Every structure is written in structure tokens, then in C-alpha cells.
Amino acid sequence: MKNFFSIITLLLLIHCTKQENISLRKFEIEKVEFTYPSDWKLTETEGIDSYFSYLSKDGDTIYIEFGMYNPKIYKSPLQDNLFRQVTIDGTESIIEIPKTKYGNFASIYIPTIDSAGGFYMFNKNGNIEDFLRIYQTLKLNKSRRKKPLIIDLKEFKNKNAPPGIVFYEHNCLDCHSEYHYEIGPALDRKFIRSKGRLWFEKYLYSIKQPKEIPISCTQIDEKDSLMVKEMIHYLF
Ligand code: HEC
Incomplete structure (x- = not known):
């Protein structure tokens, strides 16, 4: 002991x-x-x-x-x-x-x-x-x-309702690059800032009509507004 x-x-x-x-x-x-x-x-x-x-x-x-x-x-x-x-x-x-x-x-x-x-x-x-x-x-x-x-x-x-940055990289960078034109225009800082926050947010929720190509940009549901806010916080 x-x-x-x-x-x-x-x-x-x-x-x-x-x-x-x-x-x-x-x-x-x-x-x-x-x-x-x-x-x-x-x-x-x-x-x-x-x-x-x-x-x-x-x-x-x-x-x-x-x-x-x-x-x-x-x-x-x-x-x-x-x-x-x-x-x-x-x-x-x-x-x-x-x-x-x-x-x-x-x-x-x-x-x-x-x-x-x-x-x-x-x-x-x-x-x-x-x-x-x-x-x-x-x-x-x-x-x-x-x-x-x-x-x-x-x-x-x-992962089904991820925060803004995760959603952005996962869902937007399939068609966009931050450096050059891919399926959509380059989402570089200068381009994004030239659009302004309000325009950008409205654009994400809007229904898009395809123009020259039969692929159109994502429409985000308004119920995902928290994710959109986080994404905008990051992009701007
Ligand atoms: C399926 C492919 C695809 C995905 C995914 C996509 N986009 Fe797009 N995006 C496009 C195309 C194509 C255009 C060119 C305009 C059009 O035809 O809708 C575009 C245009 C844009 C524009 C420019 C609009 C203008 O009028 O100048 C912005 C900003 C944009 N996208 C942001 C985003 C963001 C942020 C996401 C992620 C939520 C996203 N896109 C996801 C294909 C896509």
C-alpha cells in the first residue's frame, strides 16, 4: 500500500x-x-x-x-x-x-x-x-x-446550409474565377466593388435570363439571407 x-x-x-x-x-x-x-x-x-x-x-x-x-x-x-x-x-x-x-x-x-x-x-x-x-x-x-x-x-x-464563404467558393466558383472570364465574368475585387453592395445583393436574389449561352447565374432564395450577408461581408 x-x-x-x-x-x-x-x-x-x-x-x-x-x-x-x-x-x-x-x-x-x-x-x-x-x-x-x-x-x-x-x-x-x-x-x-x-x-x-x-x-x-x-x-x-x-x-x-x-x-x-x-x-x-x-x-x-x-x-x-x-x-x-x-x-x-x-x-x-x-x-x-x-x-x-x-x-x-x-x-x-x-x-x-x-x-x-x-x-x-x-x-x-x-x-x-x-x-x-x-x-x-x-x-x-x-x-x-x-x-x-x-x-x-x-x-x-x-454543409447543407453553410456560411457565406463556404457557399461562395463551393457554388459560385464552379462558373466564375476570381482572375479571368470563365462561364461567367471574373469575380475580382475591382469588378465586385464596381457593382456596389446593394446591387450585388439584389442581383443574387433575382431571376436570371440566360443571354448568349444557355447557362444562367444562380438565383439564391431569400430565406438564405444570412448566408448572403456573410458572403457579401467577405467579398466587400
Ligand atoms: C451555373 C453557372 C453559374 C454559377 C453557379 C454562378 N454564376 Fe454568376 N454568372 C453566370 C453567368 C453565365 C453570368 C453572365 C450573366 C448571365 O447570363 O446570367 C454570370 C454573371 C454574374 C455576375 C455579373 C452580373 C452582371 O450583370 O454584371 C455576378 C456578380 C455573378 N454572376 C455572381 C455570382 C455569384 C456570387 C455566384 C454564387 C452565388 C454565381 N454568380 C454563381 C454563371 C454562374
Whole structure:
């Protein structure tokens, strides 16, 4: 019995010293920063036009990508996860989490921070609460915000009624590119801004008559106005 208690005491001691040794480290790449506990190990690599690194701990890995590549990750089929659009220091982002809390993937995607491109961070497996705690410390554009981001798990939406950015990449970029004319005109910033918010919103709800080609632009149902608002927030 005595032995048993000494082992427990020993374990507790090891555990406590281990806890005390964990401090917070700051990660910074251009306009993005966050803090992470020091028991995660950071490995950095640098590509030609993008940055790539990862944090690892106990078999879980968090991948971090930043740069011009702008992958438009929601153009591809959506996984059966939950999504939420969150504004971080004035910039729109998407958090994606699985329907179960453990052993699964969770990500944060910021398609456009500035002309330098976007940011994408996702973990491979493990406890998504650990991951979200790190994500909550994200700050953009040298923000001095002290408070962590609020992530309300109740407000996440499934892939059938996704938030604006997810809907936009998934449904609009089939026919439009942001760079050149495809089936429809290029949805670049200059073109979008030249239309104005009000016109743009009205256009999305309107019935379209095909002109030269037998394909016409999507009409969005007015009941999806929240999604449209999020999309416009992002595009403008
Ligand atoms: C099935 C293909 C298709 C999809 C999907 C699509 N569009 Fe279009 N879009 C077009 C075509 C074709 C045009 C050219 C005008 C027309 O014939 O309707 C167009 C035109 C536009 C225009 C310019 C209208 C003008 O009068 O200058 C905007 C803005 C636009 N689309 C935005 C969007 C957005 C935002 C989405 C996603 C919700 C979207 N489109 C999805 C095919 C598409």
C-alpha cells in the first residue's frame, strides 16, 4: 500500500512539474499571430511563394500554411462537418469542426488576409478543444485585441446550409474565377466593388435570363439571407 501511494505521489509530482514547465509561445508570420503551449513542437519550412510549418504533440499535428497559393479549399466537395464564419480583427474566416469532438480534423481558413494571400491551419487528429484554444488566440494585422475569439459551438452550421464563404467558393466558383472570364465574368475585387453592395445583393436574389449561352447565374432564395450577408461581408 505504501508503495502504491509513493507511486501516486511520484506520478503527481511528475505531472505537476510537467504542467509548470509549459509556457505559452508566440507564433508570427507576417500579419498572422497566435500563441500555443510549449509542449507543442514547431517545425518550420519555407517554400518559394508560401510558408509551411507544423506543430506536433503526442501524435497530433497542426499544419500551418500561409501565402499566395490561395487554394479555395471549399471549391471541392464539402465534408460532413460543421462550419462557422467568424470575423477576426475585421477579416472573415471559416472554422470547420467535426460532428464529434475527438480524433478528427478541425480547421481555420482565412481566404484573403491582404494581397499576400490566405492562411489555413488544420489538425490531423486529437482533441479539437486543444486546437480551438490555440485558434482562439489568433490575431490579424497586428491587432492589440486582448480578448480571445469567441467560438460558440452552438452556432455552427452543417454543409447543407453553410456560411457565406463556404457557399461562395463551393457554388459560385464552379462558373466564375476570381482572375479571368470563365462561364461567367471574373469575380475580382475591382469588378465586385464596381457593382456596389446593394446591387450585388439584389442581383443574387433575382431571376436570371440566360443571354448568349444557355447557362444562367444562380438565383439564391431569400430565406438564405444570412448566408448572403456573410458572403457579401467577405467579398466587400
Ligand atoms: C451555373 C453557372 C453559374 C454559377 C453557379 C454562378 N454564376 Fe454568376 N454568372 C453566370 C453567368 C453565365 C453570368 C453572365 C450573366 C448571365 O447570363 O446570367 C454570370 C454573371 C454574374 C455576375 C455579373 C452580373 C452582371 O450583370 O454584371 C455576378 C456578380 C455573378 N454572376 C455572381 C455570382 C455569384 C456570387 C455566384 C454564387 C452565388 C454565381 N454568380 C454563381 C454563371 C454562374
